[in-house]
Amino acid sequence: MAEESQGSRQRIVAGAADMIRRRGLAATSVRELAAHAGTPLGSTYHYFPGGKQQLAAEAVRFAADAVTAVLEKELRAGPVAGLRAFLAWWRRTLVDSDYRAGCPVLAVAVEEPPADGTPQALAAAAEAFAVWEDVLARALRAHGTDAAEAAQSATLVVAAVEGAVALCRARRDTAPLDAVAARLEALLAR
Template sequence: MVIAKAAPQQGKGQTKQRMLHAAVELMTERSAAGVTVDEVIARSGAPRGSVYYYFPDGRAQLLAEALELAGKITAATITDAFAEGATSGIDRYVKYWTAILQHKDFGASCPIASAAIGGGDIDGSLIPQADIIFQTWQDLIASGLVDMGISQKRAVGLSTLIVTSIEGGLILARASRDTAPLQRVQDELEQVLQQALNEE
């Protein structure tokens, strides 16, 4: 899976990373509210005692750190994608999510979006963190667009459009079990970006 690529299995130093990657993968499948410590242990193969060794605050800390990891993985993808140009940026960003959907047979979604929706008291504490992550993604895209020659003001608006459109396309694709909604979003966004570049 793209966003929750398995961490190396060998070595005690990898236990925490295995647990975090397992938590991210579970979050893509069933939202933050549906992730339990027992499932993380089962999927990561980590010893039960390692939970409170690496995450002394328990599930809340585990989910917060997993959400941070998920945000960083996508942020790295965005940075690389938009360093290559507007069209390439959209293409790679959409392919990133398409690969996740296909890998999980449409049983996955964006873990940041699921955290933003919230659930119980612990999961509600993830909402501000999700907001920061979404803003980071927008800032990275806006910076890439500015480097391409688009004005700062326009780049900020376009970055919000890009993130919200792809997140929405991801939801529609999962619901319909078809990547066509994401492809349509990509086509429209590429036209919008090309028009913005032509106007500058």
């Protein structure tokens, strides 16, 4: 029973991440999230008594963990090879979703925080960006980059990739991602 309960909770979180990356947080209701996950509305409030902000924060963490796993795996081959693989993953995500899916972390980060309390989802987004920057900076330092330069380059990579994904969605074309990839590869290759 506990395993089934955990499965339902995970479906809700994964479904929320998917809806947020497609529609944004403000355009997604808890009722729609429950329907998308194929779970009763009551289950959503049972698992997430903190409501939409709690669910959104967990969805952001879920998505962030998935991206972190991809980054950590791909960066084992080195910063440039890792960047190429990471950008190829984003390219597939964009093309396979017909440019409908972006990054739920960015979606939450650019929306106005709720006026009714602590913006849990926004805090989760800030944490996700920080983790990604740390993963990238560690990989750069492991390959001989000075600590300060590694930190700055990691921030640049995260910001550039997130921005490129947004541009690709708007233009319905991977050209912005390709342009950013070329410049970032040249930067990391130095």
